[in-house]
């Protein structure tokens with residue numbers, strides 16, 4: 246299985262992403278600099294990591310989305326390649342037009358850095374097949390622009406097409422309103438593309454991928470990917 250992690254100036258989760266992918270696939274990913282116009286041959290998937298690409302200038306992910314490498318990533322996705330974008334990676338995928346909606350400033354206007362609970366909405370994707378639909382899992386978020394905005398039509402369509410991968414979820418003993426850290430429409434934390442092979446999500450699965458992280462719920466996302474790539 247051959248994977249790649251795209252690196253922009255200001256990426257800061259690229260190495261965590263690489264460790265999680267190596268752990269799940271037994272092979273170190275290729276680190277691809279944003280100026281490369283082509284992706285390595287024979288890739289099974291591409292990950293766009295979190296961080297502060299280009300200092301979050303203009304809008305988070307807007308400049309990164311226009312990097313030379315993103316043309317190659319778009320081509321890869323259009324051909325059916327698997328692409329994962331986490332946090333800033335999700336912002337880049339939206340700015341590149343590979344996922345719908347927008348990510349705006351958090352409703353509370355603050356950077357939010359804490360664990361959240363998520364409901365797994367679908368197991369039918371290369372990213373979520375190792376979870377149970379409806380399962381509640383825990384992962385960290387760390388962002389200031391994670392407020393997912395979509396038109397009422399798009400929200401209906403995402404549900405109808407089973408393309409909401411994760412929703413912020415309340416857990417017993419905590420107020421439900423506190424569950425959504427950023428004001429996202431319909432509590433959406435992650436969405437799939439039409440062909441289900443591109444996922445963008447604000448929470449960080451690579452930061453809860455081994456026991457030393459204090460949580461392992463993210464590991465199954467990488468195991469799901471490894472399984473999908475092996476097929």
Ligand SMILES: NC(=O)CC[C@H](N)C(=O)O
Nearest residue numbers: 295296332333388389390
């Ligand atoms: N951890 C991240 O990827 C953060 C993304 C972006 N810089 C934000 O704060 O919204």
